[in-house]
Amino acid sequence: QVHGYKGVKFQNWARTYGCCPEMYYQPTSVEEIREVSVHPGLETRPCLMNRLLQVDTEKKQVTVEAGILLADLHPQLGKHGLLSLCAVKEISGLLGIRPHGSLKRPPSTTQVYGSLLRWTDGGPCLEPEGVFQAARVHLGCLGVILTVTLQCVPQFHLQEISFPSTLEEVLNNLDSHLKKSEYFRFLWFPHSENVSVIYQDHTNKPPSSSANWFWDYAECKVTFFHSFLPGLVGWINRFFFWLLFTRKKESSDLSHRIFTYECRFKQHVQDWAIPREKTKEALLELKAMLEAHPKMVAHYPVEVRFTRGDDILLSPCFQRDSCYMNIIMYRPYGKDVPRLDYWLTYETIMKKVGGRPHWAKAHNCTRKDFEKMYPAFLKFCAIREKLDPTGMFLNAYLEKVFY
Ligand SMILES: Cc1cc2nc3c(=O)[nH]c(=O)nc-3n(C[C@H](O)[C@H](O)[C@H](O)COP(=O)(O)OP(=O)(O)OC[C@H]3O[C@@H](n4cnc5c(N)ncnc54)[C@H](O)[C@@H]3O)c2cc1C
Structure with missing residues (x-):
């Protein structure tokens, strides 16, 4: 027992x-x-079910138990010259909420997330029709995932180049930036025009890094000043941009090391996916609102990333190419800075431009909102009710989503 x-x-x-x-x-x-x-x-938590079960080097597919951590999987894949394009924590958690990076030409998510999920009833979830389409963003409410088969790619190296720019330049040349780099994103420093542009692309260059302990240390200090001197946030954002982001920086390494970085600071975040063509309108409106309300403070950065549309029923990118716009308020030493006005202003803009919130980040939406946001919401509900008629997998959060 x-x-x-x-x-x-x-x-x-x-x-x-x-x-x-x-x-x-x-x-x-x-x-x-x-x-x-x-x-x-x-x-x-099936976190003790964390073994790599099978490797098919010809098809480049691996089957893993659902509780395996990606940090543990990557070194094992490396021995076979393979790589999973996912870079978050646990395989089953990843399937739960559809995390994203910034990816212009992703393989389809079916390829990334593989083909077979097995449930408590022991059957493959490809049957009945539609369950697989729902299960790739399942929110933990469809059953327990036991194993996952992942489509991998051959290991590759990436070069990351970051350089300074302005919001006007980036927004006016968005398509050109998207064409220039495989993985393009940018950081906007609120209360200013400043932007740091980041390109990540395939490379044969040997691993190198321009990171240095002083800059890491300086960045740590920003969150301290941000939180304890809220009246100076605009000035702090501009000063640290000048100190840390006005130089061109380059580094290269194995792709999963370039895709990820250590998040050192506790934080509140919201991250909505909006139709890609609404990027400029939404960011300029957020900037105008901050200018019109000088007491409303916004920590840096607003991180802006882009992903392709998919066909997963509850994916924030369902059937449309999307821009994810992540806002942040740090809370070092557990100290919260007032953020309600900023949060509500952002949410109002996101809703106005047809946004959908990230499932693993804060939002105030309920079923009424999701019915409007997701064309296939009722289809997902029908599948959920069939697989879990007694609501065994629901919790307080999911009741807000489904009732
Ligand atoms: C510091 C930090 C940085 C982040 N950066 C990003 C980012 O850049 N981009 C991004 O998109 N996201 C980001 N996130 C969000 C992140 O992607 C999610 O928090 C993470 O993927 C969730 O994975 P997890 O393993 O913690 O899953 P959990 O949070 O444990 O689970 C997620 C869901 O899956 C369900 N679940 C878990 N295991 C099973 C199972 N075996 N069967 C059925 N259901 C299951 C859970 O019930 C839950 O509903 C970040 C989060 C943090 C903390």
């Missing part, structure tokens, strides 16, 4: 949300998952 624990408290990384399940289990096999998943109100 699986042993459960009482009194376990979960907190997210930023310590802004948490929950206390009645019982907490860490099953190590399918049988143990079956045993515990008949009880509602329980938290089940």
Whole structure:
């Protein structure tokens, strides 16, 4: 029999949300998952089911248990000269919420996320029709994922080049920037015109880096000043842009090391996906609102990334090429800076331009909003109700989404 624990408290990384399940289990096999998943109100993490099960080097596919961490998977893939294009935490969590980077020509998500999910009933989720399309952003409400087959690509190196620019230049030449680089994104420094443009592209150059401890240290200090001197945020944003982002920087390495970086500072974030053609309108409106309300402060950066549309029912990029616009407010030492006005202003603009919130970040939306945002929302609801008629996999957050 699986042993459960009482009194376990979960907190997210930023310590802004948490929950206390009645019982907490860490099953190590399918049988143990079956045993515990008949009880509602329980938290089940298959994080001890974390093995690489199979490697098909010809098709470049790997099958893994759902609890494997990508940090543990990447070195194992490296031995076979392979790479998964995903760079977040746990495979099953990744399928839950559709994280994104900035990718002009992604392989289809079917290729990235593979072909076979197995559920508590033991059957492949390709059947019945439509479940696979729903399950690639499942929010944890369709069942328990046991194994995942991932389509990989041969390992490759990337070169990252970052250089300074202005908001006007980037917004007026968006298509040209998107054409110039495989992975293009930019950071806008609110309360200013300043932008840092980042290109990431395939390279044969040996690993190199222009990072240095002084700049890392200086960046750490920004969050401190930001949070304790909110009246000076505009000045701080401009000063640190001048200090840290006015030089051209270059580095190259294996792609998953370039795609990821260590996030050192606890933070509140919102990150909505809007139709790509609305990028300029939305950013200029946010800038105008900040100028019109000098007391409304915005920490840097606003990170702007681009992804291709897909066919996943609850994907924020469902059927449209999208721009993700991530806003941030730091909370070093657990200190919160007032952000309500900034948050509401941003959400209002995002809704106006047809945005959809990131599933793993803050938002105030409910079922009424999602019905308007997602053409296939009711189709997903029907699949969920069929797979989980008693609502065993729902929680307080999901009830807001589905009721
Ligand atoms: C510092 C930081 C930086 C980030 N940067 C980015 C970014 O750049 N881009 C981006 O898009 N996102 C970003 N995120 C969000 C991030 O992508 C998600 O928080 C992460 O992918 C969730 O993965 P997880 O393994 O923690 O899953 P969890 O949060 O544990 O789970 C996610 C969902 O999947 C469900 N689930 C988990 N396992 C199973 C299973 N076996 N079966 C069924 N359901 C399951 C859970 O119930 C939940 O609904 C960032 C988050 C942090 C903390």
